Amino acid sequence: MASEEDVDVELLDTLPGIGVEIARALVPTRRGGPDGQLPTRRVMITDLEQDAERFTAYSRVCGFTLRDSVPATWLHVLTFPLQVHLMAAPDFPLALAGLVHVSNEMRLHRPVDIGERLTLSSSAADLRAHRSGTQLDLLGEARVGDEVVWTGRSTYLARGKRPSGSPEDAGSLSAGAEAPADPQNPYEKAGEASKTATKIGEVPTALWRLPGGLGREYAGVSGDVNPIHLTPLTAKAFGFPRTIAHGMWTHARALAALEGRLPGAYEASVEFRKPVLLPSTVGFSFAREGEDLAFRVTSRDGSKVHLAGTVA
Amino acid sequence: MAQARNAVIVGGNRIPFGKAGGAYASVSNQDMLTAALDGLVARFGLAGQRVGEVAAGAVLKHSRDFNLTRETVLGSALDPTTPAYDLQQACGTGLEAVIQVANKIQLGQIDSAIAGGVDSASDAPIAVGEGLRRALLRANHAKTTAQRIQAFASIRPGDLAPETPRNSEPRTGLSMGEHQARTAKEWGISREAQDELAAASHHNMARAWDEGFFDDLVTPFRKLSKDQGLRPETSVEKLAKLSPVFGKGEGATMTAGNSTPLSDGAALVLVSSEEWAAERNLPVLARFVDAEVAAVDYVSGDEGLLMAPAYAVPRLLARQGLSLQDFDLYEIHEAFASTVLTTLAAWEDEEFAAERLGLDAPLGAIDRSRLNVNGSSLAAGHPFAATGGRIVASLAKMLSDKGPGSRGLISICAAGGQGVVAILEAV
Numbered sequence: 001m002a003s004e005e006d007v008d009v010e011l012l013d014t015l016p017g018i019g020v021e022i023a024r025a026l027v028p029t030r031r032g033g034p035d036g037q038l039p040t041r042r043v044m045i046t047d048l049e050q051d052a053e054r055f056t057a058y059s060r061v062c063g064f065t066l067r068d069s070v071p072a073t074w075l076h077v078l079t080f081p082l083q084v085h086l087m088a089a090p091d092f093p094l095a096l097a098g099l100v101h102v103s104n105e106m107r108l109h110r111p112v113d114i115g116e117r118l119t120l121s122s123s124a125a126d127l128r129a130h131r132s133g134t135q136l137d138l139l140g141e142a143r144v145g146d147e148v149v150w151t152g153r154s155t156y157l158a159r160g161k162r163p164s165g166s167p168e169d170a171g172s173l174s175a176g177a178e179a180p181a182d183p184q185n186p187y188e189k190a191g192e193a194s195k196t197a198t199k200i201g202e203v204p205t206a207l208w209r210l211p212g213g214l215g216r217e218y219a220g221v222s223g224d225v226n227p228i229h230l231t232p233l234t235a236k237a238f239g240f241p242r243t244i245a246h247g248m249w250t251h252a253r254a255l256a257a258l259e260g261r262l263p264g265a266y267e268a269s270v271e272f273r274k275p276v277l278l279p280s281t282v283g284f285s286f287a288r289e290g291e292d293l294a295f296r297v298t299s300r301d302g303s304k305v306h307l308a309g310t311v312a
Numbered sequence: 313m314a315q316a317r318n319a320v321i322v323g324g325n326r327i328p329f330g331k332a333g334g335a336y337a338s339v340s341n342q343d344m345l346t347a348a349l350d351g352l353v354a355r356f357g358l359a360g361q362r363v364g365e366v367a368a369g370a371v372l373k374h375s376r377d378f379n380l381t382r383e384t385v386l387g388s389a390l391d392p393t394t395p396a397y398d399l400q401q402a403c404g405t406g407l408e409a410v411i412q413v414a415n416k417i418q419l420g421q422i423d424s425a426i427a428g429g430v431d432s433a434s435d436a437p438i439a440v441g442e443g444l445r446r447a448l449l450r451a452n453h454a455k456t457t458a459q460r461i462q463a464f465a466s467i468r469p470g471d472l473a474p475e476t477p478r479n480s481e482p483r484t485g486l487s488m489g490e491h492q493a494r495t496a497k498e499w500g501i502s503r504e505a506q507d508e509l510a511a512a513s514h515h516n517m518a519r520a521w522d523e524g525f526f527d528d529l530v531t532p533f534r535k536l537s538k539d540q541g542l543r544p545e546t547s548v549e550k551l552a553k554l555s556p557v558f559g560k561g562e563g564a565t566m567t568a569g570n571s572t573p574l575s576d577g578a579a580l581v582l583v584s585s586e587e588w589a590a591e592r593n594l595p596v597l598a599r600f601v602d603a604e605v606a607a608v609d610y611v612s613g614d615e616g617l618l619m620a621p622a623y624a625v626p627r628l629l630a631r632q633g634l635s636l637q638d639f640d641l642y643e644i645h646e647a648f649a650s651t652v653l654t655t656l657a658a659w660e661d662e663e664f665a666a667e668r669l670g671l672d673a674p675l676g677a678i679d680r681s682r683l684n685v686n687g688s689s690l691a692a693g694h695p696f697a698a699t700g701g702r703i704v705a706s707l708a709k710m711l712s713d714k715g716p717g718s719r720g721l722i723s724i725c726a727a728g729g730q731g732v733v734a735i736l737e738a739v
Binding site: 201203205206207208209213257285286287288 | 470483484485486494611612613
């Protein structure tokens with residue numbers, strides 16, 4: 001993330017409640033839209049004590065062996081309220097409800113212990129045109145003292161309007177290769193094959209049976225109470241046939257499946273391609289590609305990809 | 313390998329294996345292990361005697377059975393000062409227990425031991441759901457009544473559903489049969505070959521029962537005097553009529569007939585030093601030569617779940633300076649007929665030898681007439697931890713019948729991608 005020391009900082013005393021932020025974002029405001037300006041400030045919380053009890057519950061829900069060191073996805077969970085706080089603010093150009101988390105990158109710079117106190121921050125960057133709308137990144141950072149231990153980049157897509165003046169030729173857009181093949185489904189990416197031509201077999205090597213209440217369980221440990229994850233009724237209200245699993249749960253579950261093969265420091269990148277409806281049984285496979293691990297969460301028969309990622 | 317002295321198999325005892333929900337439906341692991349142990353004690357005149365140790369285990373185990381083997385000893389005819397412990401390596405448990413005590417005997421730490429295992433698929437533990445379990449634990453840890461009430465108040469209706477043990481690998485969510493179906497397909501193992509092997513297992517074991525082979529290896533229990541799943545009249549034709557139960561669609565070959573059924577039973581082996589047996593005028597059937605355990609990475613899909621013995625055997629052969637053909641008898645545990653066949657196919661495969669084993673040449677084929685001569689798990693049933701004891705005792709007796717110097721190889725695949733293999737030699 002931008003690490004210039006002269007950026008504005010909004011210092012918080014406690015981690016914001018995501019439910020409160022979601023409610024705040026629903027208050028009608030005139031937002032700048034794709035042509036608006038991203039806030040330049042960085043939202044920050046210092047000297048945060050990690051909640052060991054919540055981490056225990058998080059580890060169980062995501063399938064991690066409970067360790068004293070935390071997975072990269074846990075640090076995302078801790079910075080996520082800062083992201084939401086920024087996105088729910090009245091000066092944020094796009095409406096929170098219209099933003100879809102399409103990809104995520106994280107780097108764990110060194111193993112982080114659950115007992116370490118953290119300084120977390122988040123900022124927004126790079127509002128840009130995308131084939132089917134506008135994309136932007138939410139950058140996150142975790143420090144222990146002055147040492148950067150974790151950085152993250154969550155990419156969101158607001159479907160619909162693009163920034164004015166952006167080229168009409170979608171192919172020339174930088175993010176063109178990631179544009180949805182199915183305009184109805186922002187998760188679906190075109191050009192999958194070229195990007196993830198992997199050694200991963202067609203047939204999943206593992207099956208995960210996901211219960212209907214998984215979204216509520218993960219909401220309980222992550223704080224992400226987005227209604228699309230909670231009940232079929234609230235999911236329907238947002239256009240989904242059933243409750244959908246949190247993308248970051250699926251990501252965490254995949255890292256948990258790779259535990260023991262993850263190095264102490266690593267970079268994890270995922271694309272969220274298709275939502276996982278709950279309850280369901282999904283497939284998981286992975287393969288070593290040189291020094292990296294490529295992995296995939298798919299439908300049971302392997303034909304549909306929900307999430308594709310790598311650990312380097 | 314230089315070793316201080318030999319560990320020898322004196323004999324064994326098991327109870328007939330029952331079908332899940334069958335003769336032993338209401339019988340516990342401790343009941344069955346006690347029956348097998350008391351039978352062994354009676355057969356070898358060990359009542360009131362102190363044995364070096366008893367090592368046994370169960371794969372499906374109740375939390376109350378935390379000291380299953382010691383509790384069994386305390387309820388048996390053995391001297392109560394006989395030490396005991398539990399040991400578990402999935403389906404490799406029984407053989408691993410024998411390896412463990414044989415090593416101690418070779419080192420001179422003990423002179424005699426009883427090793428094996430027991431399992432019940434009928435009396436399997438059912439756990440309370442995770443939510444209820446955690447609430448009960450919180451209530452138990454609570455220091456005040458208020459905390460206790462709070463813990464109980466956190467129980468939700470959904471938490472009350474019980475959790476039954478799943479017959480699947482925790483890291484893949486696939487059952488053993490689904491795993492093996494993939495391996496069988498990969499190796500192109502035909503339905504016919506599997507059914508032939510299954511029919512042969514039943515016929516061989518039925519013949520062995522008829523010939524009285526098991527007379528001094530089995531003690532009847534609960535009105536059962538023969539393995540309950542044994543089907544002497546089965547045939548390749550009858551087996552061919554069954555529908556596949558593992559794997560899907562075209563190319564699915566694994567049926568209930570060529571897969572081992574869930575079973576109940578217990579089996580134990582008496583192992584000692586030669587001196588200990590001689591002092592008691594006990595026969596010595598075979599010497600425990602050596603053993604090896606291998607494991608494979610089935611989680612990534614790099615290797616099949618039940619293929620570890622294919623790696624363990626070449627390592628063991630190399631250490632002993634033997635070839636695969638240097639054996640008079642082979643006992644390859646029939647988890648599924650296709651497990652035996654994929655293991656044999658791997659040993660004959662040049663690519664597998666070069667790429668997986670790093671060998672110049674494959675181990676080669678075996679004389680199939682020496683394989684599972686008196687039947688194996690498809691016919692007897694497979695109470696997980698009991699299988700090792702059944703095989704060790706049977707093989708030791710068969711080798712003894714063949715005469716001094718005859719050599720036998722045991723290969724047992726186990727959940728978690730492990731394989732336990734051992735060599736016995738008649739003395």
